Amino acid sequence: MATSENTPGGASVDDSPTRARVAEAILRAGPSTAVQLAAELDLTPAAIRRHLDHLVAEGTLEAREQRVQERRGRGRPAKVFALTDAGRGQFAHAYDRIAVDALAFLRETVGDDAVRDFADHRLADLRERVAQRLSEVGPLERPAALAEALSAEGFAASTSRTGTGTQMCQHHCPVAHVAEQFPQLCEAEAAMFAELLGTHVQRLATIAHGDGVCTTHLPHPQATRPHAAEKVTP
Incomplete structure (x- = not known):
């Protein structure tokens, strides 16, 4: 998970600590949605999705369709992210x-x-x-x-x-x-x-x-x- 990204000003920012927090949150709570993780870790929706996409791409997480027992309204079920x-x-x-x-x-x-x-x-x-x-x-x-x-x-x-x-x-x-x-x-x-x-x-x-x-x-x-x-x- 040790990767870094460049900021607009050219400085390199190490995102691996945040991604480790995302993975650890899922370890503790089990499969979670992006909304749940953003709220728990105090991250913006854009930031949490960027980290989730990276963790899925590297094989740390996988995205699944959320199982919902009660009736839902229109729209696709939210994805949950789980540790591989x-x-x-x-x-x-x-x-x-x-x-x-x-x-x-x-x-x-x-x-x-x-x-x-x-x-x-x-x-x-x-x-x-x-x-x-x-x-x-x-x-x-x-x-x-x-x-x-x-x-x-x-x-x-x-x-x-x-x-x-x-x-x-x-x-x-x-x-x-x-x-x-x-x-x-x-x-x-x-x-x-x-x-x-x-x-x-x-x-x-x-x-x-x-x-x-x-x-x-x-x-x-x-x-x-x-x-x-x-x-x-x-």
């Missing part, structure tokens, strides 16, 4: 190293149960938001509604029907590097899916184990037993 894997990798060493060290300390001083408790606790707010969305639809519509709710949270989830249920893919995982060493994070997420859907679920692949996407099988409701999540097979 390459963009997220610029932050992985600092943030992930601290998280891994903290969880390792927790495991060594308190035990594995404390790590599992933490993994459950960090999902509490997400579980509440997703549960509200799922309460508005019937059992057969809940897998798709779950994917939509997760996408709104930055997980870029999608679903496809299979002969025995639904396959859900999450194309982004904000804790993948940490989950490589602490699979409790993946297990807690799968348990949350089972609780929200009232079915057992089966993890088929995870980004944390080196797969391209996190893939979860969600069986048809009539073919399931409630509230049991099968663990990931490394």
Whole structure:
């Protein structure tokens, strides 16, 4: 991100600190619109779009169509900007190293149960938001509604029907590097899916184990037993 531009007077201005702030804001908040980022970083619309265009061109960000649940007026949906894997990798060493060290300390001083408790606790707010969305639809519509709710949270989830249920893919995982060493994070997420859907679920692949996407099988409701999540097979 270390680039500079010339001002009208000929002086070179280093824009890389501002672009780093833009990327970090998206890291914290998830996919964001240009309007949201301009307001948070106190930048003009022209300035934020210039920085976003540069970050997209260099591969740090990607632009996506915003998913909107409620009815919209006329006009195209606003674009949201999200970190690419390459963009997220610029932050992985600092943030992930601290998280891994903290969880390792927790495991060594308190035990594995404390790590599992933490993994459950960090999902509490997400579980509440997703549960509200799922309460508005019937059992057969809940897998798709779950994917939509997760996408709104930055997980870029999608679903496809299979002969025995639904396959859900999450194309982004904000804790993948940490989950490589602490699979409790993946297990807690799968348990949350089972609780929200009232079915057992089966993890088929995870980004944390080196797969391209996190893939979860969600069986048809009539073919399931409630509230049991099968663990990931490394």
